Amino acid sequence: MYDKLWLIPLFPFVGFLINGLLGKKIKNEKVIGAIGTLAIFSSFVVSCKYFLQLLEDSNKVHEVVVTSWMSVGQLQVDWGLLLDPLSALMIMNVTGLATLITFYSIGYMHGEEGYFRFFSYLNLFSFAMLMLVLGSNALVMFVGWEGVGLCSYLLIGYYYEKKSASDAGKKAFVVNRVGDFGFLLGLFLLFWSLGQKGVWTIRFTEIAANAHLLENGGLIVTIITLCFFLGATGKSAQIPLYTWLPDAMEGPTPVSALIHAATMVTAGVYMIARMNGLFAMAPDTMMVIAIVGGATALFAATIGLAQNDIKRVLAYSTVSQLGYMFLAMGVGAFTAGIFHLLTHAFFKACLFLGSGSVIHGMHHAYHHAHLDDDPQDMRNMGGLRKKMPITFYTFLFSTLAISGIPFFSAFFSKDEILWWSLSSTRGHWALWLMGALAALMTAFYMFRLVFMTFFGEQKTDARAKDHIPESPLVITLPLMILAALATFGGLMGVPHVLGQYIGHFPNAIENFLAPIFEHTQHLHHIEAHGAAATEFTFMGISVGIAVVGIGLAWLMYCKKPQLPGLIVAKFPALHRAIYNKWYIDEFYDAMVVNPTKKLGTTLWLIFDVRLVDGLVNGVAWVVKGSGRALRYTQTGYTHNYAMSMVAGVVAIIAIYVFN
Amino acid sequence: MENLVQTAMQNVNFAAIMPSLVLACFGMVLLLINAFSRRGATAHVALISLVALLTSGYTAVMGWNNPQAGFAGHAVLDNYAIFFTIIFLIAAGLTILMSDSYLKREGYPVGEYYTLIVFSTVGAMLMASGTDLMTIFLGLEVLSVSLYVLAGFFRGQLRSNEAGLKYFLLGAFSTGFLLYGMALIYGVSGTTNLVDIGAFFAASPAAATNPVAIAGMLLMSTGFLFKIAIAPFHMWAPDVYEGSPTPITAFMSAGPKAAAFAALLRIFLVSLGSMEGTWSSMLWVLAVLTMITGNFLALNQDNLKRMLAYSSIAHAGYALVGLVAANEIGISGVLFYMLAYTFMNIGAFAVLVLVGKQGEENLTLQGFAGFGYKRPLLAVLMTICLFSLMGIPPSAGFSGKFFIFAGALDAGYVWLAILGVLNSAVSLYYYLRVMVFMYFKDPEEDFEWIQLKPGATICIVLSVIAVLYMGIVPSGVMSLARQALF
């Protein structure tokens, strides 16, 4: 029934091969773009087929073994694919968005050097992401995990002539290493500890079935899940490993939309959802996840308040929204987290592509006027709503969605998360407060972006201002589709408390994902409890928050544009701190540059969890330092080498013969 | 008199040494050819050497599952010997492939180079098929003496001279320990035959705790550990690897290392099984020490050749973990890893051979800046080799490490496995540094267009194919490794 599942990752891989090997010869941009788009579109079609088939099927979990990989003792590792409601939703998400974004790239990347390289990387990325999502065991997932990372660095560093771009690629590369190491260590410990119980497996279905063998809430399961979570923080840009994502905006905009907003960065969330049975057994880890998620949501939102680069605002917003998803995972709201993952993919992809359209237009205008102002700086924009109407409306709808305005998609998903963080058996009012404050700021900075870009008077240089065109259809078509999804996509998860008033409208996504999460939630008594009236009240509060945020933005950036300046003048230190991203980057640099301060900072680090990245640098420094010291044992003198041999022999003999 | 001849002839079974015999004969023919060749013409010598290796490989493969013993128990050709023989032949073949253009570039187009590689391969094969301390010693010396010359092959270059001399002095020194250990074992057991030694210790368990026997075992293993470059007997390795001609470095880090492993495994498992408690606890410590030394010292290296030398020390440490585990998965994992390492390491070295300019001053990290954009395809091949060395799936290096660490876990050496995994994590740093330079740094101004030499290119492509094959479908090679042992 599902035995052709491997076609889904195969198509983009073939696309990658064709464009990668022959692209240089093909030269024709249209052909290259068509090959790239067709490859991923074919896999979207196959995904649709299997998705519909799964909807009808009574058996919701299907595993397909392509071929055997390794067998060691009782452990059998296959190249296996797993189709269940969770991965089915993900492949729809990945292939659908990748198709739209690859299509968009045909127009956006027009005339760029290495056009074929870009498309082959995009296809390779899709392939790796699909392996990650579909892998039936943790090792196949890890192959995908590494693969998406690799493509991400390659695409961030796409404009490698730009120093900032290659630096950003490097940063992503290094930071992700830390996370991947956590993933591997967690996998290793899980494999071993289950092996102690007689189950040698790394298959997800078997892990889920046998997780109960480990001690519930015990130390080992906590360590394992924390290791996995470390992996997730790296890939999904959470505190403390989030710094790479904003810098990753150096990559071309479609890449930001696909990899750094809609798909790859959500891999950490997906991984936790995939192993929900295991994570639910470690309440301590869940608490850490919730706190880190909430804190990231809040922290990144504050930074987003003061950025002037249009893509950077969106980047911090992505970090913040990912924080919401982790918050959801942490309080056991798995369905809500995945739901938010999907709606976020819609609106954030649309926002990024919309910003790309704006940048494209600005770039065009500056190019026309022979200026080299920054096409991404919002202070040079304003009033674009008349110049780029389609871009404006799609952008507006998505912004309404992210702000949580009722009946736009993220209203449902974000509200669900906030409700769970308050009322879940693993929730806490403080978590809700963090989420709510972040929602307020989100509404504010997103509308700040909209007002600065599309409203008010045009601040573009006079020579360029009349040459900003609306983007061509190849760019606006994906925008319209995504805006529609961002607007209506929420209807798949209308909460019961609302649904029962609108003709028993079902919560489709919850029903669909029930086979994956319900068992875990029952087993560990994870549920959201509270009266319908309370739920309505809090729904009202979050709508109120959104409206307040938007209102503030309107007041400050439309009604009285002089207000922000006054505020900055009043609290210059605070604004400077936020504008400079709380000096986190500077802090990390200082850590590396000033090893003299290492003792004091190391002590400080131990107490300050927020700065684990610094600790990582510290460890690297110590390791490297000891390597440097050890290096001088290699003196080059033959006598010393012979001496080391003799010392070794004498020591060994002394230990084993004379004791 | 006739009787004497007859008993002597009864024990002669050329099938037991056929692959090495064939190769040795070819080697002698090559010597003659060299003597009558025009100076500077080496391509035909290289070709004939490759033919020799192929012929020898053919005779070896034909003997699979048909074990032959001969020469009064001095040599066998069993699956185990054949598996290792194939590893040596592959290592030698890949080395020869990348050598021709290299020798021309460095100004030493001398045919004896290939003859010496052939002879050192013969030595390695004797070590793998020797079942007597004498044969193993002879094999080791044939291997070593050829390698001393190869390491110092560039007579006019001080670095090469120094590498050869250091290797020679320390190698001879370690031979002393090896032989002294063999003498002590001989003194306790009264025989030099591996099977008889094993039978002796099995029959009299008290002898296995005899201090003289233990001292003999320790001294003897020292000699092999030196060849494998296990800390604290590793210190020659970085210097010698750095100073030797690059293809020889590639060969040394794969072939002789595997040969010493072959002999060590056979001696430990066949003869000294009753001392397992002692040697496995010793190797436990040495494995950890080796992994740490190799990886930590590699962190600060800017010279790629030297960095790969340190990394090769670390890899020997990983392989040793499998020997400590001493169970089916672990030991067959060692065999698998030796083959995997041969491919990935020689592949990486072949890239160095292609990229290097005369004198190889440019084989630093900076020399690889922007390589990913100047030579994308070659960079991808290098990347795959590096991924395999790091142990990222799906590559041969990952599968090998996986088997070895799984074996250690299975045998209950949890900490050893954890230390191994942690060490792999450290090793990521210096391999990734190469990739950072390849993909995220601007190329130097005078970046020269690298010419693809056919031999080295074939070598790289073959290696990468093998690395991927052994990573994606490792079960085939793994079942061969199992058949080699059981």
Place this chain on the structure above:
Amino acid sequence: MITITHYMVLSAILFSMGTVGVLTRRNAIVVFMCVELMLNSVNLTFIALSSHLGNMDGQIFVFFIMTVAAAEAAVGLALMIAYFRNRESIDVEEFSLLKW
């Protein structure tokens, strides 16, 4: 009466002398001669044990060791000559181009 123990002790002493020589001498040729001393102490061990055990294996082994030692000497001296030509010295302490 000279027993096997005497031979063993003598060869152990010779072996140690050789080892110490390798560690302390600076001239590469002398270092190599010390290695030869170690090998000869091994030879002595083998022969003594062989006669003690009444078993020929040890003596045969000695022949191999001597042959190999000769081959090693040839190669070693050749390497030293090559080095000497470039450096005008064979002081072991001066081999320090390759380090760290």
